[in-house]
Amino acid sequence: MPPRRPTQRDIAERAGVSTATVSYVLSGRRGGAKPPPPETRERVLRAVAETGYQLDQAGRSLRRQRTDVVALMYPAPSSPWSDRLAEELQVAAADRGLAVVALPVITGASTAAILRILRQRYIDGAVLLHDCPLDGAELAALAAQGRSLVVFDDDLEPDGFDVVRQNRLRACRAAIERLITAGHRRIAFLSHADDHGDPLADVKLRSYTDGLAAHGIAQDPQLVRAVADSRPDAYAAVRDLLRLPDPPTALLSATDRAAIDGIWAARDLGVTVPDRLAVIGIGNIPEGLMISPPLTSVGAVALDFSDAVARLFERLDAEAALPGAELSAPWELITRASG
Amino acid sequence: MPPRRPTQRDIAERAGVSTATVSYVLSGRRGGAKPPPPETRERVLRAVAETGYQLDQAGRSLRRQRTDVVALMYPAPSSPWSDRLAEELQVAAADRGLAVVALPVITGASTAAILRILRQRYIDGAVLLHDCPLDGAELAALAAQGRSLVVFDDDLEPDGFDVVRQNRLRACRAAIERLITAGHRRIAFLSHADDHGDPLADVKLRSYTDGLAAHGIAQDPQLVRAVADSRPDAYAAVRDLLRLPDPPTALLSATDRAAIDGIWAARDLGVTVPDRLAVIGIGNIPEGLMISPPLTSVGAVALDFSDAVARLFERLDAEAALPGAELSAPWELITRASG
DNA sequence: CTGAAAGCGCTTACAG
DNA sequence: CTGAAAGCGCTTACAG
Structure with missing residues (x-):
């Protein structure tokens, strides 16, 4: 003892x-x-x-009615984006003597325990990245109970919490539009595995499907491959696609990583990018800048979450409850040489 | 209001x-x-x-003297390993109604706020991955105050907390030994950038240096490149190395990612792997299995942290304080075709 | 300048 | 079976 x-x-x-x-x-x-x-x-x-x-945090927190801890909730696994946001949040929080806890949300696993952290006054506030398992009513209830929340979402209306808009669908649509406008008709799509209802995966696939439909282009099931989450699978899939009798002339990929391996596959087959295969990724990861040709991609222009972070602290510092606001940090189509 | x-x-x-x-x-x-x-x-x-x-968690936690929250502390940015451990921990914790918070430790940033989470009874217990900013005395003090701790470390003695041994230095030494034993004398090393005192980076570089020294091989500064954290830099560096008048015949890389790009660079120059360049990575990431030839690597054999996770819960459930134990989850040299 | 005391929101041994 | 009451460890308005 x-x-x-x-x-x-x-x-x-x-x-x-x-x-x-x-x-x-x-x-x-x-x-x-x-x-x-x-x-x-x-x-x-x-x-x-x-x-x-x-x-003892419990005694202090009970008496002061604040925990001096904020959270970052994001879909697992982590990404360069969530890592970066965690860092920005932690640095800003440290200045004020606040601690940051990360709450990775595992697809398929129970979210009950994580929601307990938000609901039971374990934290003072949180930044929630896209596609977290809370609906508008729940968020509003949490906000009404005093939790400071900044939520990345393209659809929710602010309601006692703030919403950061990324307009992901619009940006993804711009990518497929670019390919079609350039004259491409055989456009392949590297999709996420569709075994879970990930909303972002839906947005990506929808922009592909809608884009083709909007131009009256029939979708060829052969050109859609669920390999975006595996680099080697992506490499193999693009190699196979390029060996089809009627190969695609353009490629949209749900991830930059798969797009990059697609470029490798094309290079290994002597298929030049973008002349014989235009390639566009989604995510805008730093690695895309370095490959040759540099990867055209859809995503946030800069790894900069300072607006969202600043807003969280504004909310935490406010005397009275702040009304919900809309912030904007739109995804863009970032045109480089690959497509 | x-x-x-x-x-x-x-x-x-x-x-x-x-x-x-x-x-x-x-x-x-x-x-x-x-x-x-x-x-x-x-x-x-x-x-x-x-x-x-x-x-209200504060009231409950004050009265019950437990928070029903456990933490996972790891060096940021996250890795497939930390992501996987977070998942295993969260699934196991959910079964017992416990929540998991992740504590990424940002190199260079202040750790005061994170340590507050451990010290001020904000959590009941934690798994700490390698290279977290707490020394043995501090860990022992936390354990004595009732925190349940399982710590990944190759050197610390258990002391009221448990220690998981990975023997990373031994495993990295086995890699360089393998190359030297195979007759290689010109062995390049892709190192981490050395601008921060990351202990793991030290382990890796030390195994390279010690290995050469043990066999009386002079170290050629030209063959050490700090590019392991950037895939494109790694690609370029290996290309340059292979164009040297006296190019290396083997390559040890501090990361699998850089090793993989090294293989791409060799392939693009028509240098066959492993015949003209043997390549070994460190980390054993899944991607290494898929490249051709598959990557020989140093790392954990399986993405399986169940022993460490189980031990944490044993400790949390124990009536009396458990003595510190040593667990073993050693890194190994995993020999595949690349080197 | 310092301390006695109330009270934050729970849980639980105990009395009824 | 249910409730009154004590107490977990802090903070802070207030009295001295």
Whole structure:
């Protein structure tokens, strides 16, 4: 049995002061009044050092009605985007003495435990990336209970929480439009595996299907391959596509990674990009800039979430509840040499 | 101003029962005694539904002296390994009604806020991956205060917390040994950028340097390139290396990703792998299995953290404090065709 | 300047 | 079977 965790009462006894003084010394807070004098302060700090005292978050959080923790919720697995946002959030939070916890949401696994973190006042606020398992009513309820929320979503209306628009469908549609406008009719699509109802996967596939339909181009099932989540599968699929009797002249890929391996496959077959195969990816990852030819892609222009992060802290700092706002950080079609 | 969050007292008034009964109904717990009868139960649940009541974690955690939350701490950015561990942990935790929070540790940023999560009884326990910013004394202190900890580390002695050994240095040494034993003397190394004191980066570079030294091979600075964290840089560096007047005949890379791009570079120059360039990576990522030739690599044999996860829950469930144990999940040299 | 005391929202041993 | 009450560890308005 480990020795009982020391409490502020233990510190107070050891230092010969009241628990109020201990709290004042440790928090540095003191209404308007003067802080305790150095001599008292030192006695308290010595007692803390001697006992290894650590504040108990539960007591503090119960009394202060705040946790000084914020969360970042995102669909697992993580991506360069969620990693980057975690970093920006953590740096900004550290300035204010707040901690950040990440909440990866695993597709298919139970979300009950994660939602508990949001609902049971475990955190003061959160940034939720696209496609998190909460609907508008739930978010509004959380906001009404005082949680500060900034939500990436293209459809939800703000309602006590803020919404960041990325207009992903529009940007993906611009990609397929570009290919069709350039004269392509045999356009292959590397899709996600469709075994789960991932909304972003839907957006991507829908933009392909809608784009073809809008121009009266019949969709050839042979040209749609669910290989976007596996680089080697993507390589093999594009190689096979290019060996068809009537091969595609353009390729749209649900991921940049698969698009890049598609370019490798084309190069290995002596098929030049973009002349004989135009390639466009989705996601705009840094790696796409480096391949030859550089990858045309759909995605956020910059790895910059500072607006969303700033808004979360505005909300946390606000005296009264802020109305929901719309922020904009649109995805764009970023044209490079590959398509 | 949002309406005050309802408390169990509000629910009790609405349902015409005591707060004790509310708590019994909501927790399902009831010492040995019988649970409240269905009629009472229903009145309580109706009041909960009407008010949108949510439990307050701070009150509960203060009283019960547990948070029902566990953490996973890992160096940012995330990797397939940390993602996988997060998933295993979350699935196992969900079975017990525990939530999981991820704590990415950003190199260079302040770790104070993250350490607060561990120290201030914000969580019941945690799995810490390699190279987290806590020393043995600190970990022992946390363990003594009741935190359940399972720590991936090759050097620390267990001390109230458990340690998972990966023997990374030994496994990396086996890779360089293999190349030297096969007769290679011109061995290139793709290293991490050395602008931060990442201990794993040290382990990798050390195994290269030590391996050469052990066989009396002089190290050629020309053959060490800090490109392991950038695929395009790796590609370019290997291309340049192979064009040297006296090119390397073998390549050890601090990352599998860079090793894979090294293989692409060799292929594009008509240099066959492994005949004219033997290639070994570190990390054993799934992608390495798919390239041709498949990548020889150093890393964990399987994406399986069940032992570590199981041990964390053993510790959480234990009545008395468990002594620290050593678990083993060694990295291995996984020999495939590339080197 | 310091301390006694109330109270944050729960849970649970205990009395009825 | 149910409720009154104590108490978890903090913070802070208030009295001295």
